[in-house]
Amino acid sequence: MNLKQLSEMLGLSQTTVSRALNGYPEVNEATRERVLQAVQETGYRPNKAAQRLATGKAGSIGLVMPTAPGHYSDVHFGEFLTGLGEEAVRHDFHFVIMPSDPDDEVAALRRLAISGNVDALFVAYMRGHDPRLPLLKSLSMPFLVHGRSFGTEPDYPYLDIDNEGAFYDATRLLLQLGHTRFGLLNGPEHLDFAIRRRNGVVSALGERGLTLPDDCISHMSMTDEHGQFAMERFLQLPERPTAILCSSTVLALGAIRAVTQAGLKLGEDISLIAHDDVLPHLKPENFSVPLTTTRSSLRAAGVRIAQRLIGTVKQDGPFPEQELWKTELIVRASTGAAPR
Amino acid sequence: MNLKQLSEMLGLSQTTVSRALNGYPEVNEATRERVLQAVQETGYRPNKAAQRLATGKAGSIGLVMPTAPGHYSDVHFGEFLTGLGEEAVRHDFHFVIMPSDPDDEVAALRRLAISGNVDALFVAYMRGHDPRLPLLKSLSMPFLVHGRSFGTEPDYPYLDIDNEGAFYDATRLLLQLGHTRFGLLNGPEHLDFAIRRRNGVVSALGERGLTLPDDCISHMSMTDEHGQFAMERFLQLPERPTAILCSSTVLALGAIRAVTQAGLKLGEDISLIAHDDVLPHLKPENFSVPLTTTRSSLRAAGVRIAQRLIGTVKQDGPFPEQELWKTELIVRASTGAAPR
DNA sequence: GTCTGTTGTCAAAGCGCTTTGGAATTTTGA
């Protein structure tokens, strides 16, 4: 069943039927009703390829999925993708995913762009001085980045959370509780959010004349395994930290295991604040000691990004080019006064 | 730059240029060279939408990605996807991914099929009596399943590994080593592979007149967390098992942590065999006690599945409809004679 | 010299949709 057949059936021209379906105003409401009715009955669905050819819009957004030997396809990515997906489905958009070795992302992104299969691009896992940015800017295709790229002029559309502010505030809270020795369990060193979070901590400490020693910073991909391992190292330091900042509740999971196994009490011997991406299977309030967190929903970010991207493609805009979301600092039981 | 312009530039017809590019035999080699040369210079790329419209092929395969509240987007899925991706890139195919709540997969699959964006469908995470199978069969679109569906007539194209055989063999090995009390750390109960693996164990035990008590079977999603937790429970049983079968090296990671923390020695007090999907970040030979495993590369399965699916779409076939891969049983240090 | 077969090329007909530029028809305003 195609447009031609449908329109013949209705005794209308293809034009009118097409317009009725696409919500153009110049078609009589009664006629539109009749068309919609017929669509229901016949199960007509416009041919996507033809639509694409005629409109030049693919109805899809492309993204490169980092996945390669050694790369942990992590829960955070899945959660974010869910948000994107939720919104995409609503607009009958879809994703084209190009899996790629993280070292080859620029090339993968270019392939995706010139493949002609996507209207817009999305990138995440931003690094400092990210090499994908120049490519994206040169591509004359809408794009949106999740996060930012430290060290690059912020003249591109992004959605980010205030990582620096979040960790600055968290650090301040711990300082107010009397802590002086800090540890930071962070994401991979080259990633933008990790850089900014560290800066937040360092800057809050600096205001009190404190520093964050190198052996109290640990960069790693964010699995609970790594969290445990890194925390164990912290605990063996001669002057072990009493206050821990943690880039993910997943890391915190492991870190807390280490704390418990060392016979220490969370919230008493060790205070910990984790960033909470609102992963549905890992609620900070369900930890044996409920976790103090900085919160910002990764899924909500996914939804918003899909909205903006799809809006741009459909020219529904205008959307703000750049958004910086504040995080919430939620105090629970994992933070307490510094032990003396 | 489009076909028309290119052909005018070359003084050839669109037909000839098109044929030259698509490898038709009826075009002079010299002409073909000339065309290829021009393509190089101009950077001409055929418009995908037009190709799709003309050929009716989208050049893409669709899959539903389970991702929802409570669903762990696990490493196994990422690893498999990488294999699919590797092969897809080679053929200039791409994926269309529809994220979906696992409870809504049938609907998601249907949406994907009728979206007109894909030539073929792929499904994984098969369950017993999987409700997607009837849908797929009714859809008149090529599809391929990874795994099988226990309890459904196997009259659909699949690629699976011999899960039952793998766990049967592994159990036999442990029996030969003198073990009599077994534990099984398995994947989610409703999934096909988990069912078959359990059957393999039960059947090998049955031959010796042994059984697998209910409290020695644990079904869970395959994270190391869960592995640790389940193993801890096993260790507290009055008659604790000495031989453990484990559905993933990820589970094994946690299980071994539990074993170690209980002060037991792997390969002496407890023997363990895990199934190894060849996850690049988790090599069984690098475990503190190298792991005895049944091995089958998930990524290789991805590659093969992409091959078959793409081949089917391009009518390159014929491919065998159904493939059952044997696993390798590789003995390392985590298995030893039963303690007495 | 005609006839059959090959080989290399082309014009033109789709593929199924959107959109442009009117053309009918009805409503409005004076």
Next chain:
DNA sequence: TCAAAATTCCAAAGCGCTTTGACAACAGAC
């Protein structure tokens, strides 16, 4: 009442590719 404006619809021209059917051009066979 009639011209102008608004409303509703249509025919036809693309979008950029593949593929069908036909046609020159040339070779070798008779």
